[in-house]
Amino acid sequence: MxxxxxxxxxxxGLIAGVLAGLVQSLFQIHDxxxxxxxxxxxxxxxxxxxxxxxxGRLTDFGREYFSRPMxxxxxxxxxxxxxxxxxxxxx
Numbered sequence: 001m002x003x004x005x006x007x008x009x010x011x012x013g014l015i016a017g018v019l020a021g022l023v024q025s026l027f028q029i030h031d032x033x034x035x036x037x038x039x040x041x042x043x044x045x046x047x048x049x050x051x052x053x054x055x056g057r058l059t060d061f062g063r064e065y066f067s068r069p070m071x072x073x074x075x076x077x078x079x080x081x082x083x084x085x086x087x088x089x090x091x
Contacts, residue, residue, distance in 0.1 A: 001061050005054045009046050016042035 020035040 001057070005057055008050055009043055012046040013039050013043040 016039045017035065020038045023029075024031075024035055
């Protein structure tokens, strides 16, 4: 899930870094900040563009993950019916 969400941002940073490196080598610019700033700007813009999609994916994942009961080997799970409170172990 983490790679799915941050993959597009990292890919955009990679592409921007390669393009900035090509431009630097083409014009013989040896300043490190000239390659860093375009990478950061592209990654922040990509993050702002994809943030609603990423938060939706993470929210759906969290809902699905926490809505499932934890099953341990050898445990018996009592799933409550509608209107019934869950039984505590030991009652």
